[in-house]
Amino acid sequence: MEIDIRTAEPAQRRLKPKDESKLVFGKTFSDHMFLMDYQVPKGWNNARIRPYQDLHFDPAAMVLHYGQGIFEGLKAYRCRDGRILLFRPEKNWQRFNRSARRMCMPEVDLDAQAKIFETLLRLDVDWIPHSVGSSLYIRPTMIATEPALGVRPAHQYLYFIITGPVAAYYAEGFNPIKIFVSDEFVRAVRGGVGEAKTMANYAASLYAAETAKKNGFTQVLWLDGIEKQYVEEVGTMNIFFRLDDELVTPPLTGSILPGVTRDSVIELARHWGLKVTERLISITEVIDSIRSGNMKEIFGTGTAAVISPVGELSYKNELFRIQDGSVGEWSQKFYDEIVAIQYGEKDDPFAWVRPVSIG
Numbered sequence: 365m366e367i368d369i370r371t372a373e374p375a376q377r378r379l380k381p382k383d384e385s386k387l388v389f390g391k392t393f394s395d396h397m398f399l400m401d402y403q404v405p406k407g408w409n410n411a412r413i414r415p416y417q418d419l420h421f422d423p424a425a426m427v428l429h430y431g432q433g434i435f436e437g438l439k440a441y442r443c444r445d446g447r448i449l450l451f452r453p454e455k456n457w458q459r460f461n462r463s464a465r466r467m468c469m470p471e472v473d474l475d476a477q478a479k480i481f482e483t484l485l486r487l488d489v490d491w492i493p494h495s496v497g498s499s500l501y502i503r504p505t506m507i508a509t510e511p512a513l514g515v516r517p518a519h520q521y522l523y524f525i526i527t528g529p530v531a532a533y534y535a536e537g538f539n540p541i542k543i544f545v546s547d548e549f550v551r552a553v554r555g556g557v558g559e560a561k562t563m564a565n566y567a568a569s570l571y572a573a574e575t576a577k578k579n580g581f582t583q584v585l586w587l588d589g590i591e592k593q594y595v596e597e598v599g600t601m602n603i604f605f606r607l608d609d610e611l612v613t614p615p616l617t618g619s620i621l622p623g624v625t626r627d628s629v630i631e632l633a634r635h636w637g638l639k640v641t642e643r644l645i646s647i648t649e650v651i652d653s654i655r656s657g658n659m660k661e662i663f664g665t666g667t668a669a670v671i672s673p674v675g676e677l678s679y680k681n682e683l684f685r686i687q688d689g690s691v692g693e694w695s696q697k698f699y700d701e702i703v704a705i706q707y708g709e710k711d712d713p714f715a716w717v718r719p720v721s722i723g
C-alpha cells in the first residue's frame with residue numbers, strides 16, 4: 365500500500381494551543397488527516413494524507429440515512445525520553461474490524477493500519493503534547509459514502525483518521541463521579557449492535573445522559589435491555605466492582621463494548637494475583653453490597669480517563685455513597701500502573717506498548 369502525502373502549506377497549518385492544560389477534549393485537531401476509499405469490487409484504494417479539511421460527499425451518502433458508520437478511539441503518548449508510544453493499538457485495529465463485520469462494512473488489514481498510523485503520526489509528531497498526562501487522541505472512522513437510498517450495505521466507503529492533542533484527564537487529581545442508574549432507557553440489547561463501536565449506540569444514549577445531567581449526575585449506569593436488572597456499562601465506559609477482595613465485571617455477552625482498558629485491568633489484576641470474575645451482577649446485588657459494606661470500590665474504564673472512580677449512585681430515587689465517596693485503593697493502583705506503562709515509565713511485562721518510529 366502506497367500512501368500519497370500532500371503536506372499542509374503554512375496557510376493551512378492549524379493553530380496550536382499555547383497552553384496545553386487548556387485543551388478541551390475533542391476541539392483541537394492536528395494539521396493532517398488520513399483518507400482512503402473503498403468501492404465494490406475494487407477494494408481499498410487511494411490511500412492519502414492531506415491537510416485537515418472538510419469532507420465532501422453526496423447528500424444521499426448512506427451513512428447519513430442509515431447510520432452505517434464505525435469508529436475507534438486511542439492515544440499516542442510522548443515519553444520523557446522522547447519516544448512515542450501507542451497502547452495496544454492492534455486491539456483497536458482488531459475491534460475496528462469486528463465492528464466493521466457487524467455493520468457489513470469492509471475490514472482494514474492490520475499491517476496496513478500499522479503503516480497508516482506510523483505515517484500519519486510521524487507527520488504530525490509535533491502535535492503530540494509534552495505535558496504530563498497529555499496525549500494525542502486518534503479517531504479512526506469509517507462511513508458509507510455511496511449515494512443511494514434504500515436499506516442495504518453500501519458499495520462505497522471512506523476510511524479517515526483525524527487526531528488532536530488532549531490535556532491530562534485528571535489535571536486536579538481523581539474526581540469520583542456521580543452516576544444515575546437508568547431503569548427506563550437502555551443503551552443496547554443482546555443481539556443488537558452494543559458490542560460494535562458504531563455511531564448509533566451513542567445517538568441512542570443521549571436522551572438518558574442528558575436527563576441524568578439535568579439532575580446533577582455525570583453519567584448513566586446502563587442495565588441490560590431485557591430484565592433491566594444486570595449492570596452493563598457506565599456512560600461510555602466498562603464497569604468494575606470490588607466486592608471485598610474480588611473484582612467483578614460483566615461478561616461480554618453481546619451488548620457490551622469490549623474495552624481495551626477493561627481487558628488491561630483484567631490482565632493486570634490476574635498478574636497481581638487478584639481474583640477477577642466476569643459474571644452477571646444485578647443492580648440488586650450492587651445495592652445490597654453497598655448497604656452491607658462489601659462494596660469497596662466501583663470504577664469505570666476507558667481510554668479517555670483510564671479509570672473513573674464512582675463516588676455515588678442513584679437508583680429508584682435513592683442515593684448511595686460508595687464507602688465515603690473517596691478514591692479506592694485498587695482504582696488508584698490500576699490507574700497508576702496503566703498510565704506508567706503507557707508513558708514508558710515502567711516495565712511492560714505484557715508487551716502492550718508499541719513504539720512509533722519518528723526518525
Ligand SMILES: *Cc1c(COP(=O)(O)O)cnc(C)c1O
Nearest residue numbers: 600601602621623624625666667
Ligand atoms: C470505547 C468504549 C468503551 C471503552 O473502550 P476502551 O477501548 O477501553 O477505550 C467502553 N464502552 C463504550 C460504550 C465505548 O464506546
